[in-house]
Amino acid sequence: xxxxxxxxxxxxxxxxxxxxxxxxxxxxxxxxxxxxxxxxxxxxxxxxxxxxxxxxxxxxxxxxxxxxxxxxxxxxxxxxxxxxxxxxxxxxxxxxxxxxxxxxxxxxxxxxxxxxxxxxxxxxxxxxxxxxxxxxxxxxxxxxxxxxxxxxxxxxxxxxxxxxxxxxxxxxxxxxxxxxxxxxxxxxxxxxxxxxxxxxxxxxxxxxxxxxxxxxxxxxxxxxxxxxxxxxxxxxxx
Amino acid sequence: xxxxxxxxxxxxxxxxxxxxxxxxxxxxxxxxxxxxxxxxxxxxxxxxxxxxxxxxxxxxxxxxxxxxxxxxxxxxxxxxxxxxxxxxxxxxxxxxxxxxxxxxxxxxxxxxxxxxxxxxxxxxxxxxxxxxxxxxxxxxxxxxxxxxxxxxxxxxxxxxxxxxxxxxxxxxxxxxxxxxxxxxxxxxxxxxxxxxxxxxxxxxxxx
Numbered sequence: 001x002x003x004x005x006x007x008x009x010x011x012x013x014x015x016x017x018x019x020x021x022x023x024x025x026x027x028x029x030x031x032x033x034x035x036x037x038x039x040x041x042x043x044x045x046x047x048x049x050x051x052x053x054x055x056x057x058x059x060x061x062x063x064x065x066x067x068x069x070x071x072x073x074x075x076x077x078x079x080x081x082x083x084x085x086x087x088x089x090x091x092x093x094x095x096x097x098x099x100x101x102x103x104x105x106x107x108x109x110x111x112x113x114x115x116x117x118x119x120x121x122x123x124x125x126x127x128x129x130x131x132x133x134x135x136x137x138x139x140x141x142x143x144x145x146x147x148x149x150x151x152x153x154x155x156x157x158x159x160x161x162x163x164x165x166x167x168x169x170x171x172x173x174x175x176x177x178x179x180x181x182x183x184x185x186x187x188x189x190x191x192x193x194x195x196x197x198x199x200x201x202x203x204x205x206x207x208x209x210x211x212x213x214x215x216x217x218x219x220x221x222x223x224x225x226x227x228x229x230x231x232x233x234x235x236x237x238x
Numbered sequence: 239x240x241x242x243x244x245x246x247x248x249x250x251x252x253x254x255x256x257x258x259x260x261x262x263x264x265x266x267x268x269x270x271x272x273x274x275x276x277x278x279x280x281x282x283x284x285x286x287x288x289x290x291x292x293x294x295x296x297x298x299x300x301x302x303x304x305x306x307x308x309x310x311x312x313x314x315x316x317x318x319x320x321x322x323x324x325x326x327x328x329x330x331x332x333x334x335x336x337x338x339x340x341x342x343x344x345x346x347x348x349x350x351x352x353x354x355x356x357x358x359x360x361x362x363x364x365x366x367x368x369x370x371x372x373x374x375x376x377x378x379x380x381x382x383x384x385x386x387x388x389x390x391x392x393x394x395x396x397x398x399x400x401x402x403x404x405x406x407x408x409x410x411x412x413x414x415x416x417x418x419x420x421x422x423x424x425x426x427x428x429x430x431x432x433x434x435x436x437x438x439x440x441x442x443x444x445x
Binding site: 031032033034035057061080081082083084090093102103104105106107108109110112113124125126127128129130131132172173174175176177178179180181182209226227228229230231232233234235236 | 283284285286287292293294295296297298299300301302303304307308309310311313319320321322323325326327329330349359360361362363364365366367368371372398399400401402
């Protein structure tokens with residue numbers, strides 16, 4: 001008998017994505033184009049699943065990252081915090097092809113953290129007195145008003161790590177961490193795409209960012225585009 | 239002479255205490271960082287960075303080291319990176335001392351509207367609502383009126399709110415103003431700006 005945490009390393013993106021089905025809710029890590037599981041994003045389009053609900057902070061930008069899912073027409077709904085210059089999402093939201101639910105960024109993160117931590121709902125001050133309050137329970141606690149926000153679960157989470165070991169312990173690079181840990185914890189099946197795959201024990205236990213209990217499959221992808229969204233630099237002093 | 243954007247950024251920098259944790263919004267507020275003495279304050283970027291440094295030197299840029307505006311940045315010694323849930327725990331939990339943001343409207347009661355124009359393209363909320371309701375002090379930096387000349391300092395916001403009763407201070411090209419409930423208190427006027435000129439540009443009493 002095999003437990004959920006046996007033999008997590010898979011040979012290919014296609015093998016990692018084999019369990020996906022039409023109509024699933026999929027969380028995908030990344031803040032803009034940073035920290036995106038690029039190979040898994042591409043792999044989902046090739047997998048051919050449709051009618052997906054995507055949970056992502058931005059759902060791609062500049063035609064890159066998750067904008068590929070929008071262009072492939074495989075999404076029915078997007079839950080995000082910010083659209084900005086993502087024209088692929090603007091046009092499909094305007095035409096009604098994709099339903100869009102906009103959530104404050106911190107609430108989005110906390111709804112997933114809560115889901116992963118077994119907390120069904122929580123009170124937050126964010127959004128009180130705004131359109132975000134509509135249809136939600138408001139409660140005064142110690143003289144301040146709060147909204148009741150519900151946990152956000154998913155069928156699958158696709159995350160990007162800098163380093164993974166064979167058990168799925170993860171380390172992230174700089175600001176590529178963003179939503180990845182909370183998403184992994186909130187999904188029934190969490191798939192990690194890592195730049196570096198190492199043996200168990202190579203990551204010191206004190207240096208693990210996300211323990212492998214939250215990860216079910218690991219795929220090693222050594223090459224990434226790592227697209228720049230806004231490349232801002234200063235002149236090096238001569 | 240109204241304040242230039244540089245003068246506004248310098249003025250906003252003076253509101254930042256030594257050793258404060260500060261979140262600078264996208265656009266104009268980001269420029270405030272240019273006028274902070276080295277080591278003066280810690281800049282928080284809500285995508286998961288504390289100790290945000292200046293733009294990298296050409297050739298050192300890393301697409302996975304960015305600020306909340308998705309610009310490539312650096313991290314200063316003593317800085318740290320963390321996940322989004324932790325980052326917003328810092329904000330919502332009152333650990334961020336000050337946020338400086340742009341705005342479309344600010345009311346005399348300190349209500350903030352800065353995420354959507356009625357009938358306009360919806361850009362999204364991002365971290366604005368969490369920052370506005372969670373940080374300990376909120377300063378708005380903006381042009382005093384819209385490009386069409388409409389008032390932005392108003393009695394009541396008619397744009398969708400970001401948060402209610404949160405703005406402590408408003409810095410515009412005409413001066414520095416504090417929402418007092420019934421009007422805006424003039425803290426200072428930019429050199430050469432008359433009270434009459436400021437009154438004409440404001441949709442609420444100046445007190």
